[in-house]
Amino acid sequence: MSGSSYYRLRRIKDVIVRFMVYLALLIALIPLFSVIFEVARRGIIAINLDFFVKPTPTVGEVGGGIANAIQGTFITIGLTCLIGVPIGVISGIFLSEYSESRFSTIIRFFNEVLNGIPSIVIGIFSYALIVLAVGFSVIAASFALSIIMIPIVTRTTEEALKLVPATIREAAIALGMPRWKTVVYIVLRSAKKTVATGILLAIARITGESAPILVTMGYWRWWFAGLNRPVANLALNIFLFANSPFENWVVLAWGSALILIMMVLGINIVVRILMRERY
Amino acid sequence: MSRIMDAELRNLSTIIYKMGDLAYQAVSMAIYESLYGRDSYDRIKEISDTLILLADQVEDKIFEIIIRFQPVASDLRIVKSYMKISYDITRLGRYALDISYINKRFGGLGGSEEWIRTYIADMSEKALSMVKMVMEILRSQKIEVIKSVSEMEEEIDKLYINFLNKIIDETNIKSRVVVSSVLVIRYFERIADHVAYMCESIIYMLTGRKEFLR
Amino acid sequence: MSTYKIEVEKLNAWFGSKQVLKNIDMKVKDRAVTAIMGPSGCGKTTFIRCLNRMHELTPGARVSGRVLLDGINIYDDGIDPVQIRRKVGMIFQKPNPFPMLSIYDNVALGPKLNGVKDRKTLDLIVRRSLELAGLWDEVKNDLDKSGVSLSGGQQQRLCIARALAVEPEVLLMDEPTSALDPMSAAKIEALIRKLAENYTVIIVTHNIQQAARVSDYVAFFYLGELIEYGPTKDVFEKPRSELTERYITGKFG
Numbered sequence: 095m096s097g098s099s100y101y102r103l104r105r106i107k108d109v110i111v112r113f114m115v116y117l118a119l120l121i122a123l124i125p126l127f128s129v130i131f132e133v134a135r136r137g138i139i140a141i142n143l144d145f146f147v148k149p150t151p152t153v154g155e156v157g158g159g160i161a162n163a164i165q166g167t168f169i170t171i172g173l174t175c176l177i178g179v180p181i182g183v184i185s186g187i188f189l190s191e192y193s194e195s196r197f198s199t200i201i202r203f204f205n206e207v208l209n210g211i212p213s214i215v216i217g218i219f220s221y222a223l224i225v226l227a228v229g230f231s232v233i234a235a236s237f238a239l240s241i242i243m244i245p246i247v248t249r250t251t252e253e254a255l256k257l258v259p260a261t262i263r264e265a266a267i268a269l270g271m272p273r274w275k276t277v278v279y280i281v282l283r284s285a286k287k288t289v290a291t292g293i294l295l296a297i298a299r300i301t302g303e304s305a306p307i308l309v310t311m312g313y314w315r316w317w318f319a320g321l322n323r324p325v326a327n328l329a330l331n332i333f334l335f336a337n338s339p340f341e342n343w344v345v346l347a348w349g350s351a352l353i354l355i356m357m358v359l360g361i362n363i364v365v366r367i368l369m370r371e372r373y
Numbered sequence: 374m375s376r377i378m379d380a381e382l383r384n385l386s387t388i389i390y391k392m393g394d395l396a397y398q399a400v401s402m403a404i405y406e407s408l409y410g411r412d413s414y415d416r417i418k419e420i421s422d423t424l425i426l427l428a429d430q431v432e433d434k435i436f437e438i439i440i441r442f443q444p445v446a447s448d449l450r451i452v453k454s455y456m457k458i459s460y461d462i463t464r465l466g467r468y469a470l471d472i473s474y475i476n477k478r479f480g481g482l483g484g485s486e487e488w489i490r491t492y493i494a495d496m497s498e499k500a501l502s503m504v505k506m507v508m509e510i511l512r513s514q515k516i517e518v519i520k521s522v523s524e525m526e527e528e529i530d531k532l533y534i535n536f537l538n539k540i541i542d543e544t545n546i547k548s549r550v551v552v553s554s555v556l557v558i559r560y561f562e563r564i565a566d567h568v569a570y571m572c573e574s575i576i577y578m579l580t581g582r583k584e585f586l587r
Numbered sequence: 588m589s590t591y592k593i594e595v596e597k598l599n600a601w602f603g604s605k606q607v608l609k610n611i612d613m614k615v616k617d618r619a620v621t622a623i624m625g626p627s628g629c630g631k632t633t634f635i636r637c638l639n640r641m642h643e644l645t646p647g648a649r650v651s652g653r654v655l656l657d658g659i660n661i662y663d664d665g666i667d668p669v670q671i672r673r674k675v676g677m678i679f680q681k682p683n684p685f686p687m688l689s690i691y692d693n694v695a696l697g698p699k700l701n702g703v704k705d706r707k708t709l710d711l712i713v714r715r716s717l718e719l720a721g722l723w724d725e726v727k728n729d730l731d732k733s734g735v736s737l738s739g740g741q742q743q744r745l746c747i748a749r750a751l752a753v754e755p756e757v758l759l760m761d762e763p764t765s766a767l768d769p770m771s772a773a774k775i776e777a778l779i780r781k782l783a784e785n786y787t788v789i790i791v792t793h794n795i796q797q798a799a800r801v802s803d804y805v806a807f808f809y810l811g812e813l814i815e816y817g818p819t820k821d822v823f824e825k826p827r828s829e830l831t832e833r834y835i836t837g838k839f840g
């Protein structure tokens with residue numbers, strides 16, 4: 095008798111706790127969904143063929159698109175990756191494979207510090223170093239973004255490589271493979287999906303950066319005109335268009351926001367798929 | 374720390390010691406019979422058959438130990454030596470029975486010449502004490518004692534040859550006495566031999582050395 | 588009498604300040620199986636890792652003494668450890684095929700990285716190594732499959748094939764069957780005997796019966812010292828050392 099009432103009590107507790115967990119989850123999800131919903135609702139109006147093929151409209155021009163911003167974003171990210179990925183991956187390899195060297199402790203420390211620096215500070219650093227020499231430019235922006243990217247890629251690469259079992263490394267070394275070949279052909283190869291995941295996450299992160307872009311590249315409403323010139327950018331578009339007095343620009347801001355969200359979401363989905371496939 | 378195999382090895386030892394006791398009994402009965410003519414053939418036969426049975430048991434147990442534990446080193450040597458020793462002990466019983474058969478067939482040596490009786494008494498006592506000693510060495514593992522056993526074995530060999538030389542020159546001894554005394558003495562000499570084999574097994578078992586005492 | 592393939596002289600090994608091998612002197616016969624026995628932590632793995640210069644890869648690890656391979660000290664200045672490891676192959680306790688590579692590539696990788704380019708030659712090396720390891724018939728139709736799709740015993744034979752593909756002269760095996768079922772282990776044991784016709788095999792094993800079955804010589808290590816070393820039959824019939832006796836009869840501790 096008392097056994098069954100005890101059981102009932104336990105069941106009730108279970109239900110209550112479960113209800114609270116779901117409620118908390120719901121509360122946490124509300125902002126995310128409302129953002130996506132709101133952006134989608136308002137952004138969807140902007141989306142038509144012109145939106146994807148036309149550049150920023152001039153003042154007073156109706157319609158227009160964000161094609162130049164998409165182009166610019168890809169170019170900036172591409173150049174950033176060109177700088178950031180090799181440096182990040184190589185540092186990651188160094189930290190993981192040569193961790194006995196005292197040098198790696200230092201690198202690891204600075205990497206952590208770098209990771210914690212606000213992106214606007216990095217932007218200003220790039221401004222001082224590059225903008226003052228070259229002018230507002232893709233190079234300056236990519237430099238700033240790659241400084242944001244490097245610590246992320248370094249850390250994820252290091253962790254990815256450390257996950258490769260020591261037994262596999264030893265197998266390669268015991269076959270008479272030089273250390274660097276072991277690292278490149280065996281360790282990196284085993285971890286390539288995890289490394290790619292890290293790179294993608296870093297890309298997702300820099301795609302949304304606007305502050306360093308603002309101070310390194312500024313505003314540019316035309317097409318790409320060379321790496322030493324600025325180029326348009328999605329994240330910056332949102333910031334600038336949303337504040338503009340023109341109604342069609344505000345619409346374009348929402349459209350840009352939607353595209354940006356889709357890109358980040360897309361990257362995250364790819365990451366998910368990669369993670370699932372691992373081994 | 375005690376291993377499972379240790380219990381099995383102890384069981385084996387127990388059987389071997391029991392076999393030693395039985396063989397000792399059989400040999401002493403055979404001696405008594407030869408000298409004083411009491412008939413113990415049936416009892417000795419019984420013991421000899423028991424010994425054969427026990428030797429079979431030992432063999433079985435040893436195979437079981439090999440299957441279960443794959444003995445190595447001292448364990449392996451114990452097992453091999455026990456196998457041989459158990460066979461040697463059955464031989465002791467068998468020679469006691471052979472002696473008993475001769476006594477039964479030819480009526481013993483009770484009525485024979487005094488010197489023959491003393492000779493046999495002396496030699497058989499030596500053989501019997503060798504049996505006792507070897508079993509004690511097995512129990513106590515005191516291999517120092519083996520030296521005296523092997524000395525006795527040499528003595529018995531000499532006594533045996535000596536006896537043959539002596540009896541061949543005697544002309545007025547009944548052939549019944551000649552035949553039975555020669556056979557009985559020969560069997561005691563064989564008993565001593567098997568005791569010596571047992572000593573060799575013990576040396577191998579305890580030290581891994583393969584020595585020949587003969 | 589065959590000659591010695593490896594002569595170990597006054598070998599000492601450390602992890603940091605902890606000495607784990609003490610003055611080991613040991614001559615290993617060519618084309619024979621030498622088994623290394625000893626309680627856990629006595630330095631067996633460390634010992635064989637000193638024979639292909641893997642020990643020094645551990646941070647803080649150190650070696651002194653000489654290891655002569657065909658009369659040449661592998662610890663001499665100017666000797667490339669990578670070259671030594673090609674001559675002295677190693678098989679590990681846990682089968683460790685490269686998970687991202689196919690069965691074929693697992694075996695072909697060594698020769699490939701050593702400069703064999705021609706596809707036909709590679710095919711031949713792969714086939715011969717797998718045949719030698721007794722795995723060819725089981726995998727010849729699945730060469731593209733991942734190495735980790737095989738059973739544990741097959742994986743271990745794949746690892747042996749992989750080691751054989753770089754044409755070593757010595758094979759070091761660290762408890763190669765301890766993660767395998769009895770049937771797979773028996774296959775590997777038979778393989779070890781066969782390999783001993785052409786290779787010098789050194790096998791670490793915790794299984795005393797396995798040492799008795801496969802080896803021509805056994806060495807017993809205890810607390811970093813070589814306590815006993817001799818022909819297998821002699822050691823298993825009459826060990827010279829009381830320690831060996833207690834170890835192999837299970838009276839340890």
Ligand SMILES: Nc1ncnc2c1ncn2[C@@H]1O[C@H](COP(=O)(O)OP(=O)(O)OP(=O)(O)O)[C@@H](O)[C@H]1O
Binds near residue numbers: 627634645
């Ligand atoms: N990476 C390491 N760092 C420090 N000490 C180590 C390391 N690897 C092993 N040791 C120590 O060195 C000693 C010998 O280790 P080793 O691995 O050679 O033993 P083993 O005989 O192979 O043992 P097992 O039978 O358990 O494999 C042990 O006392 C161990 O604690």
Ligand SMILES: [Mg+2]
Binds near residue numbers: 631632633761
């Ligand atoms: Mg080990």
